[in-house]
Amino acid sequence: MQSYIGILAREKVRISYKSWKQVPSGVKDLIWESVNLSYNVDPRWKKGCLNSANSKWRQYKALLTHKFIFSKLAKPEELKEPPIGYGITRDDWSAFVISRMSDDFKKVSDEQKKRRKQNVYPHRLARKGYARFADEIGDELCDDEEINRAIIWKEGRMNKKGQFEGDDLKMAIEKIDDYVQQKREGKLHLEEANTDILSKALSSEEHSGRVRGVGGYVTPTFYFNVGSIVQKHLVNEQFILQQKELMEKLEAMFRKGACDLDTDEKCVPNIETLDDDDMQILNNDDFFQGKPVALTLGSKSNIVAYGTIVHVNAVGFG
Template identity: 60%
Template sequence: MQSYIGVLSREKIRISYKNWKRVPTDVKELIWESFNLTYNVDTTWKKGCLKSANNKWRQYKTHLTRTFILSKLDKPEELNEPPTGYGISKDDWSSFVINRMSDDFIRLSDQQKERRKMNIYPHRLARKGYARFAEEIAAELCDDDEINRAIIWKKGRLNKEGRFEGDDLTERVDKIDAYIQEKQERKLKIEGPKDGILTKALETEEHAGRVRGIGGHITPTIYFNVGRNWKGSDVSTEHKRELMEAKKKISEQDARIKKLEAIMYKNGACDMSIDDKGSCSEKLNQMNESDMKHDDVELQIVSKFDVLQGKQVALTVEGSKNIVAYGTVVCVKGEDKMIHGVPLPHNCIRVSIDEAVDKSTPLLVPIPSECETIGDAVGTLVVWPEHFIVKSNEVHVIFDGKLN
C-alpha cells in the first residue's frame, strides 16, 4: 500500500512545486480517489494517506537531487536534460534544478542536515517498520509490552553483521538489557511512560507526537492510554476501577434492553420507530411482564384492561392537570366492544362518571340526543380517550410506550 502511494505521488505531483502547500487541492483529491480505487480504507485515514504521499514525494525529490543534480555539479551541461525513465518534462526539470541550486534551498538543506545529525541512534529497518519487524522477532518477545518495546528498539539498530555500531549505542543497549533484567526479576517498578525502560536507558523523555520503538501513527495518547497530561503518570488505579464499574453498568443496561425487546417481540409489539432526534416510540400492547425499572421508578408492563378494570380514575382534557370528572373504569374484552349501540372508538375506554368537577365541560365523545356535557353524564357510561385518563392512586404503568 505504501509503495502504491509512492507511485501515485510521483505520477500525479509535478516536481516543480516547491513544497506540499503549493500542491493544488484537486491534485491531492485525485491522489486520494486513485488510492481508493485500489484499496478499501476508511475515510478517516485520508489525512494519513496524504501525509504519506507528501513524505514519498519529498523522498522522490531528494533522490533526484542527490542522483542527478549534486553528483553532476562539475558537469553543468548534463543538468539541462531531465533523467530518462522518470517521465519528467523538460520545463519541470528546469524549474526543479533552479530551485535545488538556489541559496534558499541550500540553506534549508544545511539546517536539515544538522537536525539529522541529532539522531544518534538511527534504526536500520529501512522500509520494514517496527510493526513488521515485531512480527519477525515475535518468538523473542514476551507478554510484557514495556520489555517488548525496548527489545524492538534495540534489535532494530543492529547492522547487517548483527552488531551495534558506536560506543554510545552499545552503552544504551547495555542499559536496556540491565533494566529488562531488573524488570523480569521484579526489581524495577514502572510508574508510567516517563519511567519506562527505553526512556530510562536513553535518558530522554518520549516525544509528544510519537512513541519510540512502535512506529508511525501511534501517539503517546493511544499507546499509553492516557490523556494530555501523559508525561506525568500512567492511568491511576482509581480511574481503572471507575472504568470497570462504568462498563459493568453499561452491560447491565444492555441486558435490560434485550430483555425488554424479547418481551416486546413475544407479545407481537415489533413496531419501533426512531425520529430524527433519536427518540423512540414503542408499541407495548397487551404485555404481562413486570419488575422493569426505569430511573428508579417501578414500571409494570400490563394490559390496560387488567389494570384499570373497576379502578377509580380522574378524567382530564387538554392535559393531565385539567381534571373535569372522576369515575370508574368499565373495560370491555373480546367481542363486547360496543357502547350505546355503536363500536367503541380506537384507544378509548368505557368509564362510569361518578362525580363532575366541571359540569359544563363538553364530553369528548358525546352521546347523541342523551348527554352532551359532564354534568349530563353523571351516573352514565361514557367513552373517554385513554391518554386523558389518570389513575387516582398514581400507580406508574406503561400504556403504548408512554409512562402514565
C-alpha cells in the first residue's frame, strides 16, 4: 500500500508546487479516494495517508534534484528537457529546475545537510519498516518487549556486511548488548517513566510523537503504558467473571426452590448459603419482616442485586 501511495504521489501531484501546502485539496482527496478503491483503510487514517503521500512526494523531488539537476550543473543545456520516462511536462520541469537553482532552495538544502549529519544512528531498513523487519528476525526476539525493541533497533542499523559504522553507533551497540545481558540475568531494573534498555543506552528520551524501533503512529504514552492498560482491562474482566459466577450460584439456588408444576404440592422455596466471601445480607435484623434486602459482592458498598423476602416461615427470595 505504501508503494501504491508513492506511485499516486508521483502521478497526481505536480512537481512545480513548492510545498505540500500549495497542493489543492482536490488532488489530496483524489489520492485518498484512490487508496480506498484498492485497500480497505479506516477513514481515521486519512491524515496519515496524506502525510505519507507528502513524504514520498518530497523524496521523489529530492531524487529528481540530485539525479537530473545537481549532477548536470556543468552541462546546463541538458537541463532544458525533462527526464524521459517520468511523465513530467516541459513547463513543470522548467519551473522545477528554476526553483531548485534558486538561492532560497540552496539555503534550505544546506541546512538539511547539516541536520542529516547530526544523525549518527542511520537505519538500514530502506522502505521495509520496523514491523516487517521484526518478522524477519523473529528468531532473535523473545517475550521481553524491552529487549526486543533494543534488538530491532540495533539490527536495523547493521550494514550488508554485518557491521556497524561510526564510533557513536558502535558505542551505543555495546551499551545495548550490556544492558540486554543484565536484563536477562535479572540485574537491570529500570524504574524511570518512559525508560527502557534502548532509551537508557542512547541517553535520550523518546520523541513525543513516536517510539524508536517500533514504527510510525505509536506514541510513548501508549507504548510505555500498555502494560498498565492491559492490566486494567484484565482487572475489569476478572470482576465481570466474579459477577457472572455469583449470578450462576443465585440461579442455581432459585432453581432448587422453584415450584414443581407437575404436582399440586405447595411451593416451598429453599435458599442456599453462599460463601461468606461471596455475599452478605444487608438489613439482617429485618430478615423476616418482608422488607427489601441487598446482595453485595466483596463489600457492603458493592451492591449487585436487590430483593424482597416473600415468605416468613419458609424463607425465600422474590
